[in-house]
Amino acid sequence: MFLYLFSRFGVRRVSIGVEALDKALEGGIPQGSWVVVTGEPGVGKSILCIHFAYAGLRAGDPVVYVTTEQEFRDVMEQARQLGMDLSQFSVFNIAWRKEPEELPEIVVVDIFGLLKVARQLTERAREESPEKVRRYAALSIDTLIEAINEAYEVLAVAKERGSPERHVRLVIDSMSAFWVDKPVMARKYSYQLKIATHRDNVTALLTSQYAPTTRQAFGFGLEHIADGVIHMWMDDVETVKEVRRWLIVKKMRMTAHATRAFRVKIESGRGLVLEPA
Numbered sequence: 001m002f003l004y005l006f007s008r009f010g011v012r013r014v015s016i017g018v019e020a021l022d023k024a025l026e027g028g029i030p031q032g033s034w035v036v037v038t039g040e041p042g043v044g045k046s047i048l049c050i051h052f053a054y055a056g057l058r059a060g061d062p063v064v065y066v067t068t069e070q071e072f073r074d075v076m077e078q079a080r081q082l083g084m085d086l087s088q089f090s091v092f093n094i095a096w097r098k099e100p101e102e103l104p105e106i107v108v109v110d111i112f113g114l115l116k117v118a119r120q121l122t123e124r125a126r127e128e129s130p131e132k133v134r135r136y137a138a139l140s141i142d143t144l145i146e147a148i149n150e151a152y153e154v155l156a157v158a159k160e161r162g163s164p165e166r167h168v169r170l171v172i173d174s175m176s177a178f179w180v181d182k183p184v185m186a187r188k189y190s191y192q193l194k195i196a197t198h199r200d201n202v203t204a205l206l207t208s209q210y211a212p213t214t215r216q217a218f219g220f221g222l223e224h225i226a227d228g229v230i231h232m233w234m235d236d237v238e239t240v241k242e243v244r245r246w247l248i249v250k251k252m253r254m255t256a257h258a259t260r261a262f263r264v265k266i267e268s269g270r271g272l273v274l275e276p277a
């Protein structure tokens, strides 16, 4: 099995696991990049994340899977329906009390993990300044950064550049949850997150909701910070009277990517199927 594909310029490419999309990206997204998937509800963002995680696991990459939307077992069930069996890989949830006995293949950060980390951070703040305790929320950017770093520790992802560790995939589904009450902070938060969690050997896929009413990404800042933007949408259902989905690569650094939209279908047993428009 090929672990990575190399483009003609020697950039290491990370397969997303959807054949037509990988092809549209000269083999995949550049290793170490941060790619945002934007789009309104139901367009297939979470399913694209599942493909990305599954392709990685099959290639031997461990995955840090942050989900703010569902419990991980729901992600596994959705994956199973689409022909991707995640249950064959070992899972460790950072919310668990016990330490992992062996190196896991998937480290899950769900709302329970974020709650646990938020409690730990608040406890630490109490010890440092008992008279004025800072309380951390589960859905705050500081909590997310700490949780991802905890997941990196489990997988022994080092901070030093050039260290020869394995390639790791990071999924954050979704980022919008972290600025739900203050979308103007999106750019600052995204920047903070990237500074604190970016590694050369970590390739990240992050989702962001797009408000169909205003046509504004919910927290537009993330798209500027990202190395790549994959946008998904659907035609107005009242006009076309069906769910007709589309995907386009809006931006991908270091890549002569396809510039036309794809029709997207979601099929049981297969997941996302892309066809040229």
Ligand SMILES: Nc1ncnc2c1ncn2[C@@H]1O[C@H](COP(=O)(O)OP(=O)(O)OP(=O)(O)O)[C@@H](O)[C@H]1O
Binding pocket: 039, 040, 041, 042, 043, 044, 045, 046, 047, 048, 069, 081, 082, 209, 266, 267, 268, 269
């Ligand atoms: N087994 C299946 N077969 C066919 N289509 C499916 C199947 N499972 C899910 N879908 C389709 O996928 C859609 C969900 O896609 P997904 O969860 O990726 O959307 P999303 O963009 O993440 O939405 P949100 O912003 O609400 O999280 C469902 O609404 C349904 O139309």
Ligand SMILES: [Mg+2]
Binding pocket: 045, 046, 047, 069, 173
């Ligand atoms: Mg989703």
